[in-house]
Amino acid sequence: MFPRFSEGKVDVSTFVGIDVSKEHLDWAVHGSSAGGRLAHDEEGLQALVDQLRELSPTLVVLEATGGLEMPVLAVLSVAAVPVAVVNPLQIRNFARATGRQAKTDRLDAKCIAHFAAAVQPPLTPMPEATTLELELLLARRRQLITMLVAEKNRLSGLVGPRRVARVVSSINRIIETLEKELKKLDDELKDKIEKSPLWRAKDELLRSVPGVGPGTSRTLLFDLPELGTLNRKQIAALVGLAPFNHDSGKIKGRRAIWGGRASVRSMLYMASVACMRFNPVIRAFYDRLKTAGKPTKVALTACMHKLLTILNAMVKANRPWQVAAA
Missing domain, CATH: 1.20.58 (Methane Monooxygenase Hydroxylase; Chain G, domain 1)
Incomplete structure (x- = not known):
């Protein structure tokens, strides 16, 4: 808990981290010995809500754990507890940066609580x-x-x-x-x-792109809700299609993509392969890269990046596929 001084008043902020597993909920408060382990069931969730209500936390942070976090997010949201769900990669990188090597559920909860206090990610709406x-x-x-x-x-x-x-x-x-x-x-x-009129409209918009089928559209809708809300660089980094430099001193390493949302990246790969046949814009872009001597893997990754950029712009502008605009 951090005391904050403003106009003679002390504001104590409480940051909580919860490590969610199939069987247990381990929670900890940053800068405090408060916390514990609860069963990941109805009784455990209610006990978690009761204990957090007594603390009145400034922010509670959970890791996204393949859907296991959703019941926790639901009960905390209903109880009006401020909660944020974050990418596990962010927590792992934060743990490395702060020198945490040991790993237990209790220590993971403390690390998440420390992350909550240091980063203070935005709230996740239910x-x-x-x-x-x-x-x-x-x-x-x-x-x-x-x-x-x-x-x-x-x-x-x-x-x-x-x-x-x-x-x-x-x-x-x-x-x-x-x-x-x-x-x-x-x-x-x-x-x-x-x-659902809202989802149907988004689905039709995405599927207006030649080469984007129902599987790609649904994956983008559910696994990438940020589509259309970020700029092209931010959305590429979120998916893991933004190349990162690997340079050190005079050594210039090869740029590579990593991290991000693997399910979206896999689906964009399949969609890009389909675009080789059905999408004239992506096909022309791929041919141009190959003519310039780019390896097939590099050219295909660039096509995935371009396709994502096009889809992001379409959703942002709420406009269907147009060859001229693409």
């Missing part, structure tokens, strides 16, 4: 019910795709004496089940988007 449901459905879709890819990789690895009929049939049944579940989930996502 998504509307429709948005929250769509986000959870999309998270489940990504899980299904991950499992489907894993099973297909296992099947392709069964060659020669390893290709036992019993194992092959087992993997094929799992693949068929996952594909059916994925199709069912896609239909549900489509139905919910069409029933």
Whole structure:
């Protein structure tokens, strides 16, 4: 807790960090011994709200943990507790910068609380019910795709004496089940988007770009809500498509991209490949880079960056795809 002096008055600010896991909620207060561990269930969430209400914190910070943080965000928002959800990479970088090497849930909570006090990130608004449901459905879709890819990789690895009929049939049944579940989930996502005028308008706007299909549009809608609110450099850095220098002294290293939101970057890669066939602007840009001698990977990454820039500008201006403007 930091005392702040203003016109003779002392304002004590309280910053709380919460480490969210599947089983537990570890929380700590910066500059204080207050905190503890609670079960990540209904009783634990209510106990967390009660304890935080007594503290009247200035800010509570959580890490984004693949959806596990959403129930915590929901109950704290309803209880009018100021809360911010931040990228875990920010916390890890902050921990390294402050020399924290040890790692336990309790220490993670203290580090998050320290981050809250030092950085004071903006509050995270609680998504509307429709948005929250769509986000959870999309998270489940990504899980299904991950499992489907894993099973297909296992099947392709069964060659020669390893290709036992019993194992092959087992993997094929799992693949068929996952594909059916994925199709069912896609239909549900489509139905919910069409029933929401706001989401339907955004979806139609993004899909007006040749090469951008429903999968890309939905990923951008749910995993990149900042699209259209940032400038082109900020949105590229957020996704992880802004190249960073690797220079030291007289050594000039190769620029590379890293970090950011992997799910968005993966989907933009697939969309850029589709744009090679259907989008004349991206195709011409790619051909120009290849003619200039750029490696295929570099040219394709540049196309991903350009596609993201175009989509960001379209959403910001609320205008559909136009070749001349692009």
